Amino acid sequence: MKVITITSGKGGVGKTTTAINLGAALNYFGKEVIVVDANLTTPNVGLHLGAPIVPVNLNHVMQGKAKVTEAIYEHESGTKIIPSSLSVRELRNINHSKLKEISKKLRGMAEYVIFDSAAGLGDEAICSIEAADELIIVTNPEITAVTDALKTLKLAQEMGKPVRGVIVTRVTGDKNEMAISNIKEMLDLPILGVIPNDKKILASLRRKDAVLHTFPYSKSALAYKKIAAKMAGVSYKEPNFWNKLTG
Numbered sequence: 001m002k003v004i005t006i007t008s009g010k011g012g013v014g015k016t017t018t019a020i021n022l023g024a025a026l027n028y029f030g031k032e033v034i035v036v037d038a039n040l041t042t043p044n045v046g047l048h049l050g051a052p053i054v055p056v057n058l059n060h061v062m063q064g065k066a067k068v069t070e071a072i073y074e075h076e077s078g079t080k081i082i083p084s085s086l087s088v089r090e091l092r093n094i095n096h097s098k099l100k101e102i103s104k105k106l107r108g109m110a111e112y113v114i115f116d117s118a119a120g121l122g123d124e125a126i127c128s129i130e131a132a133d134e135l136i137i138v139t140n141p142e143i144t145a146v147t148d149a150l151k152t153l154k155l156a157q158e159m160g161k162p163v164r165g166v167i168v169t170r171v172t173g174d175k176n177e178m179a180i181s182n183i184k185e186m187l188d189l190p191i192l193g194v195i196p197n198d199k200k201i202l203a204s205l206r207r208k209d210a211v212l213h214t215f216p217y218s219k220s221a222l223a224y225k226k227i228a229a230k231m232a233g234v235s236y237k238e239p240n241f242w243n244k245l246t247g
Contacts, residue, residue: 001111002112002133002134003106003107003115003130003132004114004135004136004164005115005129005131005132005134005135005136006019006022006115006116006117006136007036007116007117007128007129007135007138007141008117008134008137008145009137009144009145009149009150009151010074010120010148011042011119011139013139013145013170014195014201015116016039016044016048016140017169017188017211018224019035019114019116020045020048020116021210022075022114022136022167022227022231023079023112023158023210024079024209024222024224025224025229026111026112026231027077027078027079027142028153028212028227028233029032029225029227029228029229031110031232032109032111032113033079033110033113033114034082034109034110034112034114034240035080035082035114036058036082036098036106036113037058037082037083037116038116038118038127038128038131039084039086039116039117039124039232040058040083040084040085040094040096040118040124040125040172041118042106042114043083043084043085043086045081045083045084045116046083046084046088047208048210049210050210051123051233052083054083055159057083057084057129058071058084058085058102059084059087059094059235060085060181061082061102062095062098062099063094067080068102068105069109071083077092077213079146080110080139092161093163096126097127097130100131102131103115104146115131121151121152126155126159129155129156131214133160134161135161135162135164136163136164136165136167137152137153137163137165137166137167138186139150139167139169139175139183140168140169140170140171141168141170141171141179142178143178146178146186146187149187151182153187153189158239163191164187164190164192165191165192166190167191167193167194168183168193168195168197169194169195171194171195171196172197172216173196192230193223193224193226193227193230195220196220196223198218198219198220199208200218200219200220203215208212212224217239222239226238228243
């Protein structure tokens with residue numbers, strides 16, 4: 001059983017999209033998964049999966065008003081989520097360090113617990129890192145994003161948290177992007193996968209579902225499945241052209 005925090009040095013790099021689709025991909029391979037929206041300030045997991053407002057959320061659990069089991073919701077795919085509140089009022093009196101306690105309570109409830117961390121290196125993000133067994137850093141192939149990812153890596157090292165590797169998102173192949181080899185060299189971490197820039201991800205957001213479910217044969221969905229298969233230690237072969245036509 002692993003608690004994995006998906007983190008990044010800066011916002012807008014595709015961290016929540018990665019947390020949701022990696023969770024959905026692990027679930028696709030038969031793994032029990034809970035995705036926790038630990039980005040309490042700007043929560044998006046519920047929005048992404050069509051559950052923006054729920055009766056009991058992570059904020060209630062952190063305030064001691066509910067048990068963690070009451071805040072778990074199951075998507076029709078089988079992936080479970082714990083959304084956070086969209087209400088600014090419910091941010092008051094939140095002790096972010098309670099994420100570690102919640103992490104302990106979730107152990108044994110799933111094979112993978114995935115925390116979608118707040119962006120940056122503030123208290124909220126630090127508590128998400130502290131709650132994890134290991135981290136996955138998400139970045140874009142841009143020097144500013146990779147530099148911020150490096151700061152996150154150094155913080156993780158100071159905290160004694162292992163980093164499994166890096167997922168590079170929104171890759172277009174443009175000559176002005178940082179080469180994947182340069183990103184690997186700069187961060188000195190394994191590249192777990194490369195997610196192409198894919199309009200299907202935006203389309204899936206409009207449909208309030210993971211791209212893995214809405215467009216299962218899209219380039220981004222296949223890329224997330226490849227990462228999840230490696231993580232879960234299962235064999236996975238990409239469907240060929242004819243599978244895609246008939247799938």
